[in-house]
Amino acid sequence: MPAPAPTLRSLAKLLGLSRTTVSDALRGSPRVDPRTAQRVQQAAREAGYRRNPLAGALMSELRRSRGSAFHGVLAAIDFNEPDRPQDSATYHRELVAGLDARATDLGFKIERFSVGHAGVSVQRLDSILQSRGINGIVLLPAWDEPDLSNLDWARFAGVYTDYIIERPRLHTVCPDHYRSLLSALQLLATRGWTRPGLYLQKHQDERLQYRWSAAFRAFQDSHPQIRALPPLITDHFDRAEFQAWFRRHKPDVVLGHHVEAVDWMQACGARVPATHGFVSINLHMKTRPCAGLDLQPRALGARSAELLIAQLQRNETGIPEWPTTTTLPGRWVEGPTLRS
Amino acid sequence: MPAPAPTLRSLAKLLGLSRTTVSDALRGSPRVDPRTAQRVQQAAREAGYRRNPLAGALMSELRRSRGSAFHGVLAAIDFNEPDRPQDSATYHRELVAGLDARATDLGFKIERFSVGHAGVSVQRLDSILQSRGINGIVLLPAWDEPDLSNLDWARFAGVYTDYIIERPRLHTVCPDHYRSLLSALQLLATRGWTRPGLYLQKHQDERLQYRWSAAFRAFQDSHPQIRALPPLITDHFDRAEFQAWFRRHKPDVVLGHHVEAVDWMQACGARVPATHGFVSINLHMKTRPCAGLDLQPRALGARSAELLIAQLQRNETGIPEWPTTTTLPGRWVEGPTLRS
DNA sequence: GCAAATCTTCCGGACAGTCCGAATCATGCC
DNA sequence: GGCATGATTCGGACTGTCCGGAAGATTTGC
Incomplete structure (x- = not known):
């Protein structure tokens, strides 16, 4: 018979402390006595305590946004580029459609924002997103190199839906x-x-x-x-x-x-x-x-939603240490410009 | 001043029901009176209720696993190939190390299995995994084309840690x-x-x-x-x-x-x-x-664990409709064979 | 016709980790 | 001694889910 997994509460009881003190100690809060913190950390190691990342993500979100509860809203950011070729509009639309469909399946909602030129500035975007309690961001493909390095990324998780983004280096999703x-x-x-x-x-x-x-x-x-x-x-x-x-x-x-x-x-x-x-x-x-x-922009959009939501569920914000590229091969379609 | 977002509890109070009944009704449980369910659903629509996906995922996992020590076990499958070059051993080891570390972080455990030649047969593997209640599988890189199409994939989620796998077509993670x-x-x-x-x-x-x-x-x-x-x-x-x-x-x-x-x-x-x-x-x-x-096999292993665990948390098993490839660029390292 | 068994419908407890305000206690200063 | 300040710890509230059980309605058995 395996022992039940240690939780914050069982660990606290073991140490004769409250669950909050244990929680703060494990996350290195300056509010706890360093000696207590050390004692807690050792006990956690010995008991084999592992924090539940899902619960962590939920609570952190819940407490931070005080009242305006977390409702799983993701931002789809469109770069308003005047020189972008018009013919990519369909691709964009399909991408957002796939994003929307998959996000809805997983209990999230997509809201679109426009940045640059006719849209809002990056700084304005930062405050809009923060006040709305949004911390998942999908960047739609840009024609030129997009720059969102001014966003306070410590609070956001992001995915770019094209090959390469350097400012900042995020995970990307794109065709192979x-x-x-x-x-x-x-x-x-x-x-x-x-x-x-x-x-x-x-x-x-x-x-x-x-x-x-x-x-x-x-x-x-x-x-x-x-x-x-x-x-x-x-x-x-x-x-x-x-x-x-x-x-x-x-x-x-x-x-x-x-x-x-x-x-x-x-x-x-x-x-x-x-x-x-x-x-x-x-x-x-x-x-x-x-x-x-x-x-397959639709499937790419869906995959982007999955990637982003997985990050949020792990409570991972900020620029990833090792940004990866997720690719999807294209699908062959017959048509009148090629004999069969 | 915006009204606070409706929650299960506020909705229940509004309807004069308990939060559990509302929760069950919204998820279509047969335990609630169909008329009540309809009333709840309409009220939810009118109030603009949206369930918190994070809390949902957390509770679902919590209730299902009933305090067992870990959330799950993942299998790392090694293809026992006699003609595989020996020099890939370090790469393999690092891959598994990254897998293990990340899986542990996320509350999972890795167990290794050997298939083919000196190891077990695919059919035997299927019954071993099923009897152990394992449904997440990481396939380690094979030198020749691996074939695991005989596994009952309806029960498993899988990731291959090399470029291409056709039998079956799974998501893959590999260097760029x-x-x-x-x-x-x-x-x-x-x-x-x-x-x-x-x-x-x-x-x-x-x-x-x-x-x-x-x-x-x-x-x-x-x-x-x-x-x-x-x-x-x-x-x-x-x-x-x-x-x-x-x-x-x-x-x-x-x-x-x-x-x-x-x-x-x-x-x-x-x-x-x-x-x-x-x-x-x-x-x-x-x-x-x-x-x-x-x-960077270590980072690749970590990424594989994330990808697989995300699938399990979404309760997704089977062969994906659109298999994707996740890649990670290599890291430059200085050394004595090149002047600086 | 009435107790017992069964079914239907709903409720409440317990659960995870976090954040912040409040409580408690020690110390310093006048 | 009284009061301000600082250090440390605690408790409340928050999300949705699952399951055991309560309460009431209905059927069964004799």
């Missing part, structure tokens, strides 16, 4: 671009395509640390039967540049973000999907029906 | 090889190294879907001032092959797993660290002091 592109290329190879071409905007590749082009090159290197066409990586989408590249290297299937490339290919005499193919590497940016990769 | 190598190369570039060379065993690159070589190529592509030497990727570590490659391409710094390459370089006339450098891309495989990347 590398693996997604690799499996798309593998699928195309089994269907007989031998001259895949990649068309990217430079900024899109750089912000992912070249993961798109790296996967493309790695696939070429490991598949000798595939023609190693050089990818076209340009500063801006440009018809003339694309067509020069297309005519010169003659890809049979083009992979890229910009669906309008289909028109440009057809203007060069290619027939899509009869003779040539086009594959979108982010279907949420498409402006017309298309085959390609669904990067 | 791509990002680690990229930042190591960037660091070397800022220190003036211009001819980095990569030396890999083929199997090591393939099981990571070419992430090592892809990062190496991506770095070369994006840094024109760096000489793009071809990586040496061989079936086995081979001195003659290495030296031929070294003499021909003259790398000034070599990155790889196999520290013995330092001897081979020196036999070719290179002086390490005076004129040339060597960087290990997995310091836990080193057989002598060395500069390089610590892939």
Whole structure:
């Protein structure tokens, strides 16, 4: 018969102290006599006491927010960037939808906030969140490098829903671009395509640390039967540049973000999907029906909610010691720009 | 002045019922009169009641486990592979150490099991785990593709601590090889190294879907001032092959797993660290002091424990609908094989 | 027809750890 | 001696859940 697990109260009784003194002592509060604190800590070690992190999280929240009880509200922060491309709106929306759905399942609620330019300042955000008793934050993808280092992170737990954030270094959740592109290329190879071409905007590749082009090159290197066409990586989408590249290297299937490339290919005499193919590497940016990769923003949003809520349940706030990246491979979707 | 948020107790008082009846009613317990339940639910909606998810999780766990000493036991499964290289033993040990430490923090305990060859069969494992009431499983890295699809996954939550597992498709936790190598190369570039060379065993690159070589190529592509030497990727570590490659391409710094390459370089006339450098891309495989990347198995183990325990606390078992990969960048470590 | 058994519905106790105001006691100063 | 100050400890209140049992209604058995 195993002995029941020691609790604050049983430990207190053992020591002839009150549960509060024991609690304060274990957390190193200056309100207790150092000698008492030491005695308590030793007794805790010997009794094998382990504090229940869930209870800790609950009580800390409950006591701190005095009255306006913890209601599990999470903030979704949108960076109001004027130069962000419009075509990422669908992706954003789906991300928030997944976030919302999963958070609701787990008993939390999402509220959206806008920061920068048309939105509030970071300092204002800090006081808004603190007065509302919100301490879980999801940062929606930003086009440029976001900076929220001015927030008082000791009070918050946060997740960024894109590859890299340095200010501060938080856990991130994002698509597995590398693996997604690799499996798309593998699928195309089994269907007989031998001259895949990649068309990217430079900024899109750089912000992912070249993961798109790296996967493309790695696939070429490991598949000798595939023609190693050089990818076209340009500063801006440009018809003339694309067509020069297309005519010169003659890809049979083009992979890229910009669906309008289909028109440009057809203007060069290619027939899509009869003779040539086009594959979108982010279907949420498409402006017309298309085959390609669904990067699954909805599932990413759900996963972000889980990650954040797990932190809150462990009562973990602040910048993580070892920030991690959680990735999800894309899902292949058939479409009219590729013959089956 | 905002009204205080409604709680179970305030709602119960309003309705003239006890807090337990209200709680049961809101969770659809068959113990309450359906008419009462409906009345409660309507009142809750009108009052805008939202249950505190933290308190819910805590109490649910508390009541269910009825004062047992620990909240649960997790299984760490080791695949007993005869052909696994010996040099991964340190990495394994550190991984388990991190797992154990974090699990203990969170009120869980780790027990190790061995499967295959010298260990038990998968079917035997299934019955052992079920009879012991264990339902959280961490799979330690396997050299070949592990197969645990025969386990009755409806009862288990699992995490694999390496890149890819297909049988079944679980969440995984592993180093971010791509990002680690990229930042190591960037660091070397800022220190003036211009001819980095990569030396890999083929199997090591393939099981990571070419992430090592892809990062190496991506770095070369994006840094024109760096000489793009071809990586040496061989079936086995081979001195003659290495030296031929070294003499021909003259790398000034070599990155790889196999520290013995330092001897081979020196036999070719290179002086390490005076004129040339060597960087290990997995310091836990080193057989002598060395500069390089610590892939942080301890932190990975800790993260695996968190991921698994979060699933258990949400009461989620079975194969996840969308398996994700959680990665952690390596940490740069100085050493005697590289001048500062 | 009435006691006993069964079922329905609701209630109360116990539980976790935290925070802050209040209580208690010792010490210093005039 | 009286009062202010400081050091230390304590108690109350807080969240939602589970289960044993109370109270009352209904059915069963003879």
